[in-house]
Amino acid sequence: MQALATQSTDDTGLALRAVGVEKRYSGTYALKGVDVEAKTGTIHALVGENGAGKSTFLGIIAGRVVPTNGSVEIFGKPHVFGAPRQARRLGIATIYQELTIVPALSAQANVFLGQPLSQAGLLDERGMRRRFEELAAQMSVTIRPDAVAGRLSVADQQMLEIMRGVQSGARLILFDEPTTSLAPPEREALFRLMRKLRAEGATMMFVSHNLEEVLDISDVVTVFRDGQLSGSAPRADWTKPSLIRAMVGHDVVEYRRVERKAPARGAAPLLSAKAVSVPGAIEAVDLSVQPGEILGIGGLVGSGRTSLLRALAGLEPRSTGELAVNGEGVAWPLTPRAALRAGIVLVPEDRKAQGLVLGMSAMDNIAIARFSEVSRFGVISGRRVAESARRVAREFGFAENRIGATVRNLSGGNQQKVLLGKARFREPRILLVDEPTRGIDVGAKDEIMATLRRLADDGLGIIVVSSDLEEVVAASDRIIVMSEGRKVAEIDQSAAPAKVQDILNAAFKVMTHE
């Protein structure tokens, strides 16, 4: 990888030097003047709460966001903003969370996207194939060059993007939350690759919410708070608590497990589902939830935990099973409306794509969950919408005077509160919560966990799915572990709290047997 090793043209040894970088969005500062330096051949982590400015900063370095003030030098040369092509010329490649893979093209074509090898104006397919295989070998990636990119796993698509970056001679690679959609083994593979690239002289900068991985992989950690630098130091100087303190400005006990009184084991469970199957995803899973109980579903990506939740919410038209609510048999829900009629409400994982209407106000988003409550003869009462929304806002710790704000302009944590409030307004008996704290900061996480406990105390049955196993352990009274579409273990936490390792053991035991 000579492209990486030989090109340290400047004397300072700095891959990146940002001075006084400032960004204003219609009157509000996203960044209030930050100085950041990154040495060539290091991995640099950017952390901070939602809205702290880390993603804006990454966008500026990527050349996508034009700063209001300040200067940035890349390998000693001034950065050109707002022109991705220029950024590429300076040796910058950016791997976004929303990958920029062209699904219909082959893996190889994606790696050479926009910069194909050619000879005399014709595509040099053989040359590209050779280069692809070289890169793959170098990076220990096993992807067939002619595989259709859209059918590859997210992890493999991400690998293709990294290969594209390296192929284009990138020496500074930026990652925007690279691990959120990766399973633990894939995450490990990515980290191995990052270390390898570092050994070859590449500089990397990444944004992450996962503090463990930040402490695991990075050389330098820079913390943003409120648009400013809250601290920047070598990894060895940080601990998890000190990182959190720098992020939020005070101590937060992460994932504190709160003892709850065990829910009453009544004769009939609030919800009981038997032999739940989704062709190709899950097979004959039984589960039940008591009133006031929080049931966690643990498992790895692809274990079927999300399919199980979707089936219960009526989102899997091919699913089968038997359902009883409050001891009474109910037809198996095949549409969301049927599930809602049975009192089952899903709080979806992707609040922007599935949960909220971003262009609507917070109060309208809450109102659409139950129009019957705010209307008469099909006519909506603005007063009742506002009253209901205010009531929900009070309950969920969301500023009452912001119920009229467009949801798009709210922070991630507040959006999540609106989403939970909306589900609550529907007055469900069973609440299904998919990834309740994805992409939100530590402080808001804690509040949302407390909210779930409070709803359970009110007698709701709650089922929580999360890829963060610590969160599953912290939130739930009982855990079922899924693996390869089957339920492989059930862990009751009322006697003794479980450990993440217990879930992993249960999940992997099956996998290693087969």
Place this chain on the structure above:
Amino acid sequence: MSKSQTVQPASVAGARKSFPARDAFLQFGVLWAFVIVLIGAAIVYPRVFEPTNLKNILSQAAPVGIVSVGMTFVMIGGGFDLSVGSIFALGAVVFAHLADPLGLWGAAGAVLIACVICGVINGLIVTKLHVNPFVATLGTGSVFGGYAFIYSHSAPQVPNDFNFQYIGTENWFGWPISIYLLIVIFLIGAFALARSVYGRSIYAIGGNTEAARLSGIPVDLLRGSTYVMTAICAGIGGIILSSRLGVGQADMGGTTSLDSIAIVVIGGTSLLGGEGAMWRTAVGLLIIGTLTNVFDALAVNNNYQLVAKGVIVIGAVALDIYARRMRT
């Protein structure tokens, strides 16, 4: 509890505050455009605000205006309807053809039935066969338009009954009936869109279909219904125009589809769905109506009018996209 208090400022700061003046300009830009059009019109054609001319503008605009009420619902619901012109023409020929045998009310009822059938077909193709609305209504537009020619044997339908021209030409209290129809349909549309559960559901569907579905809104049914409504509006438009001209012809739809879409878009309702309002469509209609009127009064060649309208539509959409980018 100090936790939530210290976290709060960060998230408040993270949410962007707005620049009131510029946002207002972008949001209500169409009103400024309208004011400019009015001033310009008054300068080049001083008689534009005389009552006779106002009646003229409004009654000319009535048929396509009524169609654009329905189109507003379709487009806020994230859809598109290119077949309204054909349904409009079908309504005109059916109304003219059946006015003699069935009487005015009978003929209007027949038009209603025909339009509901057309609308249901559009709705089913879009929601159940998942065909892109653009393609679906391009296809059905060809089918309905072709059928209008077949039905009328490509001949103008001229009823003998003199009453046929009542709706299109008579006045109530000195104003043409078509203006009353236009205003009533706009008011009903505006109320339904802004204040009813139905309207709010259409916004939700257009804004985020998946979220609407998960909230228990019957997405397919409501989205399909917007096509039925638009078809009915198109039928009413066809009735008015054929009644005014005293003849129903299969080529009457002409540019109705594109005109009604242009009116909705000029008003500032988004092509992407989820955002918009009925007052916007009303302003869009008045802008186009006034311009057409002034151009006609100044005897501007129709071809130049087409060029001018095209420029205005593109300007409106570009402004909409610019405003959207500023907000995100």
